[in-house]
Amino acid sequence: MNHASIRRSTRLAVAVTSALTCLGLAACGSNPPQSEGAQEDAEKTAEQPALEKDPKLHAMLPEKIRESKKLVSVNNGSFPPYEIAGSDGRSLTGASADLATALGQLLGVKITHITADGLPSSLTGIKAGRYDMALGPVGDFKDRQVSNDFVDWVQEYVVFAVHKGNPKNIESLDSTCGKRIAVMAGGSAEGVIKDQAKECASSGKRPVKVQSYKDQPGSILAVKSGRADAFFSSQAPLTYFVNQSKGELELAGTGKSNGFDDLYQGAVIPKDSPLKKVLVEALTKLMDNGTYASIMKKWDLSDNALDKPGVNLGS
Numbered sequence: 001m002n003h004a005s006i007r008r009s010t011r012l013a014v015a016v017t018s019a020l021t022c023l024g025l026a027a028c029g030s031n032p033p034q035s036e037g038a039q040e041d042a043e044k045t046a047e048q049p050a051l052e053k054d055p056k057l058h059a060m061l062p063e064k065i066r067e068s069k070k071l072v073s074v075n076n077g078s079f080p081p082y083e084i085a086g087s088d089g090r091s092l093t094g095a096s097a098d099l100a101t102a103l104g105q106l107l108g109v110k111i112t113h114i115t116a117d118g119l120p121s122s123l124t125g126i127k128a129g130r131y132d133m134a135l136g137p138v139g140d141f142k143d144r145q146v147s148n149d150f151v152d153w154v155q156e157y158v159v160f161a162v163h164k165g166n167p168k169n170i171e172s173l174d175s176t177c178g179k180r181i182a183v184m185a186g187g188s189a190e191g192v193i194k195d196q197a198k199e200c201a202s203s204g205k206r207p208v209k210v211q212s213y214k215d216q217p218g219s220i221l222a223v224k225s226g227r228a229d230a231f232f233s234s235q236a237p238l239t240y241f242v243n244q245s246k247g248e249l250e251l252a253g254t255g256k257s258n259g260f261d262d263l264y265q266g267a268v269i270p271k272d273s274p275l276k277k278v279l280v281e282a283l284t285k286l287m288d289n290g291t292y293a294s295i296m297k298k299w300d301l302s303d304n305a306l307d308k309p310g311v312n313l314g315s
Helices: 013-025 036-046 055-060 063-068 095-107 119-128 188-202 216-224 235-244 275-288 291-298
Strands: 070-075 083-085 110-115 134-139 148-156 158-163 180-184 209-213 230-234 249-252 263-270 305-311
Touching (some): 070 119, 070 134, 095 134, 095 291, 119 134, 119 263, 148 235, 216 249, 275 291, 291 305
Parallel strands (some): 070 110
Antiparallel strands (some): 148 263
16 A cells, blocks of 8 residues: 655744644644744745636636635644644645645635634534635545535545654554554544444453544644654654654554545535535646646655545545
């Protein structure tokens, strides 16, 4: 199985360190502060080659969006290297921000970013019409498809971030019995690890001690501080955090299914929204003209790239 490699040497160490400090002090709000490194990446995003507006795609947008020339995308603010939110709650850097810039140019609208407090709030807001979409990528699962549609643009894998040397010997989902495992509240990994806790108990083993946090930095901080033995989450962001740990953390359980079948992630929109067709065609164009591949390569995500977008690929 292909999996994201640990290669990215990024300049956002200050941003992540500040975010973790804020979570520890509970005094900085829900978004990590914008650092000098993040500002540099924001400048890189601004330097993306501009794309021409596609009149056909623009005409496919709902009338409300065409008139306002604005499309609102909600994010969690803590899913690097896809989403790295600034302290103002609106600025965003990362692969998703670059993709949003390209999509906005192609559609002839401004994509505005709003940070919500956790994935459940984002999904609820999309269903209620407060946001047009979440560009994500967000995990595509059957239960989430009941109220939303997914336009998938990446494939992901779920692994563990552990202390260097893996002192608790966490090699796969089966080795988590009796361990303290951090997960994001409301995420797919939370459901899998809770099922594993039941499996451990039913087989006479010590259950998993599940620790649910509202975001990625909080979960990583739990591992770094020794409150948790591992953080169970998507490999792309965990690779990012491991690289930021200066040798303190490493990945574990790579190349294993870890309770998941093929895992797809993408943009979330309301059920049967006209945006579905627009996004599929726009993403297809970005994949065909090389823009998508360039963005994924820039953020060291080429191993997660798809050849074409798909609708509700999650099983």
